[in-house]
Amino acid sequence: MPNDITTRAPSVRLHAASLVYAGAPVFDALDLVLPAGRTTCLLGPSGVGKTSLLRLIAGLLPGAEGKAVDDDGSGLSGRIAYLAQQDLLLPWLSALDNVTLGGRLRGESPGPPALDRARGLLARVGLAGREDDRPAKLSGGMRQRVALARTLMEDRPIVLMDEPFSSLDAITRYELQALAAECLAGKTVLLVTHDPLEALRLGHQVLIMAGAPARLDTPLVPVGQPPRDPADAGLLALQAELLKRLTQAKIDHGTGAP
Amino acid sequence: MKALRALAIGAGMLLAWQAVVSLTGVAHYILPGPVRVARAFAANADVLFAHAFVTGTEIALGLLLGCLLGCVSAILVASFPPARRWLLPVLVVSQAIPVFALAPVLVLWLGYGLLSKVAMATLIIYFPVTAAFFDGLRRTEPGWLDLARTMGGSRFRILRHIRIPAALPALSSGIRVATAVAPIGAVVGEWVGSSAGLGYFMLQANGRLQIDTMFAALLLLALMSVALYFSVDALLRLALPWQAEDAGSTLPESP
Structure with a gap:
């Protein structure tokens, strides 16, 4: 790093x-x-x-x-990275796309390294295998884990x-x-x-x-x-x-x- | 189950229609019974479908154009606050003029052909689509915008990745309303002045006291509108699967 x-x-x-x-x-x-x-x-x-x-x-x-x-x-x-009480996940995006949202908002191209890193972070918060699930399919605790992975992805x-x-x-x-x-x-x-x-x-x-x-x-x-x-x-x-x-x-x- | 219910409702309405005709003994040139209308339908099927194709084209083009213009206006008004101050009053005033009153003018300007009917349908659709989409764009969850700002998103990218997708459910309700009213625009346009279409055909049949034929045209128009509405509804559901999921996610969490 x-x-x-x-x-x-x-x-x-x-x-x-x-x-x-x-x-x-x-x-x-x-x-x-x-x-x-x-x-x-x-x-x-x-x-x-x-x-x-x-x-x-x-x-x-x-x-x-x-x-x-x-x-x-x-x-x-x-x-600064920001984690709120509500998970603030976008309901139309998969867990993986939610984690990589910051890059897209900054116009960075979501290359394989970024996607690999996002997958790694989801695995680290205990959500390996749930990358393609939309937030509605996840429990409240899982959603907040995705939000934590998104915060870590920002690496601020x-x-x-x-x-x-x-x-x-x-x-x-x-x-x-x-x-x-x-x-x-x-x-x-x-x-x-x-x-x-x-x-x-x-x-x-x-x-x-x-x-x-x-x-x-x-x-x-x-x-x-x-x-x-x-x-x-x-x-x-x-x-x-x-x-x-x-x-x-x-x-x-x-x-x-x- | 759903199809069965629809069939039952349809059969019930036909029965009620026949019952009114039989019980009141109303003249067939005032209210023809379903059997008479069905016969008129069969006798004029070719002509009816030819006119239905014209009306259908008008509705489809009007719907497409009205939705397109509505989306562009809503995005413009939502992304440039100065545009909001200038455009919103114009929008509201334009809606205060009844679109039906404009029909003769549109026919005068655009002729008896397709164009004036497409313009009518577009005008009648434009406002509900713009209003619904703009409302959706304005009501983005503030938390998402805060998050996007801390992530360093530009205004344009926040609009593209967050505000527009978040407003799509609102837009889809606007499009549903538009789909329901689009046939009104096309038919009113045909009544005011035209040489083809179901509205034109109905006026002609009415003038010749062929009331059963007129009812056959009316029935076809109703079937077309219902089919259009349900296809658009199904398409919108398919396009926004997360909306249904979201609405269904009110189940209590596991303890």
């Missing part, structure tokens, strides 16, 4: 980001740093602006102030994930968390989630976003490398701590919100 400026995972810096929605500030002068090659998990009550913050970094929020840059101050355009150093596992059942979610952690190791990842255990399992650091306008807490850094064992006593203690902080954040958010 080439290790030049475009594939090396940079750190991501967001300085003085502001967003006003329906006359009220969602966040104001917010600073955020995603360390290079690490997974940062963002937790917080619903409606606090987590998704907006992720979209701002992705360059998908035109109304907001602030721009995400790397350590050298350059923009991130073309270096920064990956932004917005509750990618929240619509899956517990067992499928558990399997996919481990798979994602393995596949995305070494990339700069932002994972927005509402599940404290998921954040603790997958994050090198965990941030809590709360209040109106929203602020970010000091990062919580669990010991060990992700994916962590959810049965670990230390992890469970941290989960209790996180739940307490989130409950407090929700109360604050409730009274602070207009």
Whole structure:
């Protein structure tokens, strides 16, 4: 794999980001740093602006102030892959064609090397033999695996994930968390989630976003490398701590919100 | 099962028709019974099919042209926002004029031949196709567009690979509506002025009080329209297999 400026995972810096929605500030002068090659998990009550913050970094929020840059101050355009809560698979394309969508959208010719790589990635997420199936034939977990393969196919150093596992059942979610952690190791990842255990399992650091306008807490850094064992006593203690902080954040958010 | 049901419905309608004729004792020059119409059909089969071929050609050409123009307009309006501001009002105003009222003008301009009927059918089809396709193009799932933007897709390629395919189910409903109304355009055109076609033949038969022959032409026109509709419907289903799959995918996931 080439290790030049475009594939090396940079750190991501967001300085003085502001967003006003329906006359009220969602966040104001917010600073955020995603360390290079690490997974940062963002937790917080619903409606606090987590998704907006992720979209701002992705360059998908035109109304907001602030721009995400790397350590050298350059923009991130073309270096981001995006994985949403919905799998966003195109229903008229086979699994394989969905995985190679990015190349077609950029006008690259889908040669045999690209197709081989796509097949390899589908096999890696456990879908060998399902390349020609359309999304309607796949279960929710399989569809999210195809979406993960599509994200990996893009081979971007920064990956932004917005509750990618929240619509899956517990067992499928558990399997996919481990798979994602393995596949995305070494990339700069932002994972927005509402599940404290998921954040603790997958994050090198965990941030809590709360209040109106929203602020970010000091990062919580669990010991060990992700994916962590959810049965670990230390992890469970941290989960209790996180739940307490989130409950407090929700109360604050409730009274602070207009 | 489906064919059996269709047969039963057809037989039921024929029976009801005969029952009305027998029970009311209505004169055969007002409402002829099915047997009389069938006899008239058999006696005039050659002429009827010749006229049906003309009307069929008008409908097919109008459908083709109307769908083509509708698709091009919808794509233009959807891809260039300035075009939307200028073209949409024109589209709406053009639809406010009843197409039937235009028929005499079209015949005056384009003559008694094929052209004026194709123009009528095209005009009547153009709007439903444009409106349905444009609506589909405008309502692309926002998540797909976000994804395409992060992938670095150009506007043209996003249109080609995502927005147009995603709008095809909407376009296909527009084409279904168009298929149902296309015969109206052709027949109205024939009524206003023509020298051939089922509409022309019906007027001629009516003038000579050959009501059973007129009903035979009407029956043939109805059969043609129904056959056209079901063939187009089947073709569209074949062309968009993922649409049916998608609609059927509401089964609960395995636990």
